[in-house]
Amino acid sequence: MIVIAGTNSGAGKTSICLALAAGLRAMGVAVSPFKVGPDYLDPMYLTKLSDRSCYNLDLWMSDKTHIEQLVAQRHGVALIEGVMGYYDGCMADSSFASTAHVAQVLNSPVILVCQAKAMARSFAALVKGYCSFEQAGQNISGVIANGCSSERHKKILEKALKSAHLPPLVGAIPKGSLPTLKSRHLGLSSVGASQMNKDEIENWAQAAREFLQLDEILRLAGYDRKTHHQTLPGTAKNIISPQKKVRLGIALDDAFNFYYQANLDILEMAGAQLVFFSPLKDDHLPPNLDAIYLGGGYPELWAKELAQNQGMVESIRTHAALGGKIYAECGGLMYLCQQIETVDNKTYPMLGLIPFNARMLRTRKRLGYVEVKFLKDTFLGEKDLTLRGHEFHYSEIEPVHGNSRWINVFAVKNAAGQKLYTLGIYTKNILASYVHLYFGHKPEVAKYFVQKIKEC
Numbered sequence: 126m127i128v129i130a131g132t133n134s135g136a137g138k139t140s141i142c143l144a145l146a147a148g149l150r151a152m153g154v155a156v157s158p159f160k161v162g163p164d165y166l167d168p169m170y171l172t173k174l175s176d177r178s179c180y181n182l183d184l185w186m187s188d189k190t191h192i193e194q195l196v197a198q199r200h201g202v203a204l205i206e207g208v209m210g211y212y213d214g215c216m217a218d219s220s221f222a223s224t225a226h227v228a229q230v231l232n233s234p235v236i237l238v239c240q241a242k243a244m245a246r247s248f249a250a251l252v253k254g255y256c257s258f259e260q261a262g263q264n265i266s267g268v269i270a271n272g273c274s275s276e277r278h279k280k281i282l283e284k285a286l287k288s289a290h291l292p293p294l295v296g297a298i299p300k301g302s303l304p305t306l307k308s309r310h311l312g313l314s315s316v317g318a319s320q321m322n323k324d325e326i327e328n329w330a331q332a333a334r335e336f337l338q339l340d341e342i343l344r345l346a347g348y349d350r351k352t353h354h355q356t357l358p359g360t361a362k363n364i365i366s367p368q369k370k371v372r373l374g375i376a377l378d379d380a381f382n383f384y385y386q387a388n389l390d391i392l393e394m395a396g397a398q399l400v401f402f403s404p405l406k407d408d409h410l411p412p413n414l415d416a417i418y419l420g421g422g423y424p425e426l427w428a429k430e431l432a433q434n435q436g437m438v439e440s441i442r443t444h445a446a447l448g449g450k451i452y453a454e455c456g457g458l459m460y461l462c463q464q465i466e467t468v469d470n471k472t473y474p475m476l477g478l479i480p481f482n483a484r485m486l487r488t489r490k491r492l493g494y495v496e497v498k499f500l501k502d503t504f505l506g507e508k509d510l511t512l513r514g515h516e517f518h519y520s521e522i523e524p525v526h527g528n529s530r531w532i533n534v535f536a537v538k539n540a541a542g543q544k545l546y547t548l549g550i551y552t553k554n555i556l557a558s559y560v561h562l563y564f565g566h567k568p569e570v571a572k573y574f575v576q577k578i579k580e581c
Contacts, residue, residue: 387565
């Protein structure tokens with residue numbers, strides 16, 4: 126396995142990970158991608174470039190055993206993209222839940238991505254700081270210089286690292302030499318990942334061949350191309366699925382695509398048959414669904430199309446009227462509202478299944494880890510259940526005046542333990558919130574959810 130870390134957000138680790146995934150795959154090496162932290166967008170690109178599902182490794186939302194099991198079950202090279210700067214976690218006075226923390230837990234070698242613009246020997250000083258700051262610096266085994274200006278510049282950086290007895294340079298990326306990615310206010314654009322074609326993937330692979338020392342990176346990762354390093358046995362799949370499965374509809378298209386793969390896996394193992402559908406393109410739900418999972422995404426970008434797809438709107442409304450359960454997170458919550466108001470003050474009707482209106486903002490409303498305690502029994506969990514997750518959105522919701530057909534079932538705190546006013550909106554058969562909950566390590570939650578679906 127190998128962790129690709131950065132000195133900071135924007136150092137270029139995402140683009141370099143994508144190039145690595147494409148380059149190694151083109152060499153015939155199986156790549157199993159991972160992303161440190163709660164992000165959804167980078168995993169979409171990593172999934173596309175490696176042709177394998179990407180899993181999140183997050184020591185705030187889950188535990189050490191869970192991430193060890195996830196990595197142990199993968200094939201070929203485990204390519205792990207870090208989050209923010211190497212030592213950046215969920216608090217300033219600790220590296221807890223940082224890339225460094227994950228690298229230590231997995232005992233994984235690390236390649237540090239550094240911006241090299243206008244630096245010579247100072248580049249070595251920068252690398253030395255990361256190598257010596259905490260014990261996790263000892264995991265740093267190689268360095269990639271991003272923004273290297275020339276072959277001469279590359280030689281200077283190599284010499285500076287070698288003279289200071291620091292990890293070697295295993296890649297030098299000239300400025301502007303990597304393919305560009307579509308951006309969005311959450312970071313990248315999920316649409317960019319879905320539309321990437323074979324020629325674009327080859328461009329990433331070519332960049333890896335030209336600017337990265339792929340054989341040396343494989344050596345650092347502990348991968349032997351001659352013996353084709355095999356998967357280690359894992360133990361995460363420890364639920365025996367019941368014979369009778371429930372049909373769980375998963376909204377998946379350009380408007381709704383934020384799901385933790387481990388959540389989906391554990392639901393399948395608990396007895397859910399995942400049935401994917403598109404609220405944008407399908408004119409009705411798949412037949413015989415027992416429940417619906419509406420994940421996050423960008424419903425505001427597709428609000429007009431979602432409103433115009435009346436066949437799907439009526440199909441979901443009928444599902445709810447007949448008692449079918451709906452679990453919704455963030456973008457899915459917005460879709461359940463009466464309407465969405467976009468930043469240009471246009472209003473589009475949505476499903477109208479909860480008495481709230483959603484409004485897009487020009488500035489970020491919320492970003493951070495959260496811990497949720499259930500205040501009441503719901504179909505996702507019983508009273509006093511505690512789960513962790515993440516909240517990140519540029520919208521807000523307001524209740525429709527005079528309507529009390531809902532209760533709040535969440536008590537929410539941030540990573541520092543401060544109370545937040547984040548609702549868990551609950552009706553008889555709908556649970557919706559801005560929180561993206563992570564329960565991929567909690568088989569009891571998946572089993573409970575599936576059982577409640579069966580009872581309806």
